[in-house]
Amino acid sequence: MTSIKQYSSAREKTTGRLLLLAAGTFVVGTGGFVIAGLLPGIALSLRVPETSASLLITIYALVFAIGTPIISMLTGRVSRTTLMVAGLGLVTVGNILTAVLPTFELAMVARVITGIGAAAFVPAATASAAAIAAPGRKGRAISLVTAGFTAATALGAPIGTAIGALGGWQTALWFVVALGALVVVGTGLLLRRIPLPAAQTIRxxxxxxxxxxxxxxxxxxxxxxxxxxxxxxxxxxxxxxxxxxxxxxxxxxxxxxxxxxxxxxxxxxxxxxxxxxxxxxxxxxxxxxxxxxxxxxxxxxxxxxxxxxxxxxxxxxxxxxxxxxxxxxxxxxxxxxxxxxxxxxxxxxxxxxxxxxxxxxxxxxxxxxxxxxxxxxxxxxxxxxxxxxxxxxxxxxxxxxxxxxxxxxx
CATH class of the missing domain: 1.20.1250.20 (MFS general substrate transporter like domains)
Incomplete structure (x- = not known):
C-alpha cells in the first residue's frame, strides 16, 4: 500500500513539474504570437507602418531559430535549472523592454533579447521533460511541454489581444511579463537537480x-x-x-x-x-x-x-x-x-x-x-x-x- 502511495505521489510531482515547463513554453509562445494581434496598435504607437512593425515578429523568430542550436551547443554542461531560469528571465526582461522603450529601433533590440531567452529556455525545457519523465513516458512528457505553444495560439494570443484592445498593447505585454515572472520563480524553486543530457559533438x-x-x-x-x-x-x-x-x-x-x-x-x-x-x-x-x-x-x-x-x-x-x-x-x-x-x-x-x-x-x-x-x-x-x-x-x-x-x- 505504501509503495502505491509513493508511486502516486511521485507521478503527481512529475506531472506538476511538467505542467510548470508547459507554462514556460506558453509564456514564450504567447509573447511571440500575441504581437500579431497587437500589430496595428504597435505600429501606431511606434510611428511605423504595420509592415515595418511586423519585423518585431521576424527578428524574434529569426533569433530563436538561429540561437537554439548555438545556445544548446554552448550550454551543454550548464545546469538545466539555471539555463531555464536565465532563459525565461531574459524573455521576461525582453517583454518589459518592448513595452516601455519609446522607439521602434529600441523595441527591435528588446525583441532580440526576448528571442535569445526563448532559444535558451525551450530546448532546456524539452530536455528536462524527457529527463524527469518515467520510463516509457518521455514522448508524452515532451508533447505536454510543447503543448504550451499550442495553448499560446489557442488561448494566449486571443487573451493578450483582448487585453490589448481594452488597455493598450503595452498592457498585453505586461500580462505576459506577470506570467513569466511567476514561472521563473516556480522554475527556480521546483525544478532542481535535473540530469544533464548526453553530450553531443557539433558534427x-x-x-x-x-x-x-x-x-x-x-x-x-x-x-x-x-x-x-x-x-x-x-x-x-x-x-x-x-x-x-x-x-x-x-x-x-x-x-x-x-x-x-x-x-x-x-x-x-x-x-x-x-x-x-x-x-x-x-x-x-x-x-x-x-x-x-x-x-x-x-x-x-x-x-x-x-x-x-x-x-x-x-x-x-x-x-x-x-x-x-x-x-x-x-x-x-x-x-x-x-x-x-x-x-x-x-x-x-x-x-x-x-x-x-x-x-x-x-x-x-x-x-x-x-x-x-x-x-x-x-x-x-x-x-x-x-x-x-x-x-x-x-x-x-x-x-x-x-x-x-x-x-x-x-
Missing part, C-alpha cells in the same frame, strides 16, 4: 541536415509556416472587413483560429498513425490552399470569416503535425531542427506578408501565401518519395547505412 548535432530526406522535410515545414503565418502576422489587416477595427472581435477570431488549430493538431496525429503522414499532409495542404484562394472572395462578414479562419487553423496545423510525424519517423533526433525550421518560417512570414500587402493589398495577401503553400505541397511530395526510395534501398540492401551514398542520386 552529431548538425548531422541531420546532411541527410537529404530530413533536409527536404524540414523545408516543407518552413514553407507551410511561412505561407500560413504571413496571413497570421497581418491578421488584423487581412480580416479588417470582418472585425470593423474592433480589437475584441479580432481577439474572438484569433480564438477561433487557435481552437481549430488545436483540433487539427490533435486529429492529425491519430490520422497520420492510421492513414500515413503523406495522406494527411497532402489533404491538409490542399484544403489550406483552397481556403486561402477563397478568402479574398468572401463577403467580409463575420460568419464567413469565422468559417474560413476555422478551416485555416484546422488544415494548417494538421499539415504541420503531419510533417512533424514524418520527421519523427525518419529521425527522432531531428525534431529540434524542425522547431528551428518552424521559426525560420515565422521569420520569413513578415517580409513575405509585407511584400504581398505592398503588391496586392492586405485583402489579397492569402493569394500570395497560396503560392508558397503550393511549393510546400510539391516539396512535401518530394520528401515522401525520398523516404520511400530510402526504405526500398534498405529493404534491398539491409547492410547499407543511411547516408552511405547520396540520397538525391538518381
Amino acid at each position: 552529431e548535432r548538425f548531422a541531420p541536415l546532411a541527410n537529404g530526406r530530413i533536409a527536404i522535410t524540414l523545408l516543407t515545414t518552413l514553407l507551410i509556416v511561412a505561407g500560413q503565418y504571413s496571413g497570421y502576422t497581418f491578421f488584423g489587416s487581412v480580416q479588417d472587413r470582418a472585425t470593423g477595427g474592433s480589437g475584441t472581435v479580432l481577439a474572438l477570431l484569433l480564438f477561433v483560429y487557435g481552437l481549430f488549430a488545436t483540433i487539427g493538431n490533435l486529429l492529425a496525429g491519430s490520422l497520420a498513425d492510421r492513414l500515413g503522414n503523406r495522406v494527411v499532409l497532402n489533404v491538409a495542404v490542399v484544403v489550406l490552399l483552397v481556403d486561402f484562394l477563397a478568402m479574398p472572395l468572401a463577403d467580409g462578414s463575420l460568419w464567413s470569416a469565422s468559417i474560413l479562419i476555422a478551416v485555416w487553423g484546422l488544415s494548417a496545423w494538421a499539415a504541420l503535425l503531419a510533417v512533424q510525424h514524418r520527421v519523427v519517423e525518419i529521425a527522432p533526433g531531428a525534431i529540434a531542427w524542425n522547431s528551428s525550421a518552424t521559426f525560420f518560417g515565422i521569420a520569413l512570414s513578415g517580409p513575405l506578408g509585407g511584400l504581398a500587402i505592398s503588391t496586392a493589398g492586405a485583402h489579397n495577401l492569402t493569394l500570395v501565401a497560396a503560392v508558397v503553400v503550393v511549393l510546400a505541397l510539391v516539396v512535401g511530395e518530394v520528401s515522401h518519395r525520398l523516404v520511400v526510395r530510402q526504405a526500398r534501398r534498405a529493404a534491398e540492401s539491409p547492410a547499407e547505412v543511411d547516408g552511405a551514398r547520396p540520397l538525391l542520386a538518381a
Whole structure:
C-alpha cells in the first residue's frame, strides 16, 4: 500500500513539474504570437507602418531559430535549472523592454533579447521533460511541454489581444511579463537537480541536415509556416472587413483560429498513425490552399470569416503535425531542427506578408501565401518519395547505412 502511495505521489510531482515547463513554453509562445494581434496598435504607437512593425515578429523568430542550436551547443554542461531560469528571465526582461522603450529601433533590440531567452529556455525545457519523465513516458512528457505553444495560439494570443484592445498593447505585454515572472520563480524553486543530457559533438548535432530526406522535410515545414503565418502576422489587416477595427472581435477570431488549430493538431496525429503522414499532409495542404484562394472572395462578414479562419487553423496545423510525424519517423533526433525550421518560417512570414500587402493589398495577401503553400505541397511530395526510395534501398540492401551514398542520386 505504501509503495502505491509513493508511486502516486511521485507521478503527481512529475506531472506538476511538467505542467510548470508547459507554462514556460506558453509564456514564450504567447509573447511571440500575441504581437500579431497587437500589430496595428504597435505600429501606431511606434510611428511605423504595420509592415515595418511586423519585423518585431521576424527578428524574434529569426533569433530563436538561429540561437537554439548555438545556445544548446554552448550550454551543454550548464545546469538545466539555471539555463531555464536565465532563459525565461531574459524573455521576461525582453517583454518589459518592448513595452516601455519609446522607439521602434529600441523595441527591435528588446525583441532580440526576448528571442535569445526563448532559444535558451525551450530546448532546456524539452530536455528536462524527457529527463524527469518515467520510463516509457518521455514522448508524452515532451508533447505536454510543447503543448504550451499550442495553448499560446489557442488561448494566449486571443487573451493578450483582448487585453490589448481594452488597455493598450503595452498592457498585453505586461500580462505576459506577470506570467513569466511567476514561472521563473516556480522554475527556480521546483525544478532542481535535473540530469544533464548526453553530450553531443557539433558534427552529431548538425548531422541531420546532411541527410537529404530530413533536409527536404524540414523545408516543407518552413514553407507551410511561412505561407500560413504571413496571413497570421497581418491578421488584423487581412480580416479588417470582418472585425470593423474592433480589437475584441479580432481577439474572438484569433480564438477561433487557435481552437481549430488545436483540433487539427490533435486529429492529425491519430490520422497520420492510421492513414500515413503523406495522406494527411497532402489533404491538409490542399484544403489550406483552397481556403486561402477563397478568402479574398468572401463577403467580409463575420460568419464567413469565422468559417474560413476555422478551416485555416484546422488544415494548417494538421499539415504541420503531419510533417512533424514524418520527421519523427525518419529521425527522432531531428525534431529540434524542425522547431528551428518552424521559426525560420515565422521569420520569413513578415517580409513575405509585407511584400504581398505592398503588391496586392492586405485583402489579397492569402493569394500570395497560396503560392508558397503550393511549393510546400510539391516539396512535401518530394520528401515522401525520398523516404520511400530510402526504405526500398534498405529493404534491398539491409547492410547499407543511411547516408552511405547520396540520397538525391538518381
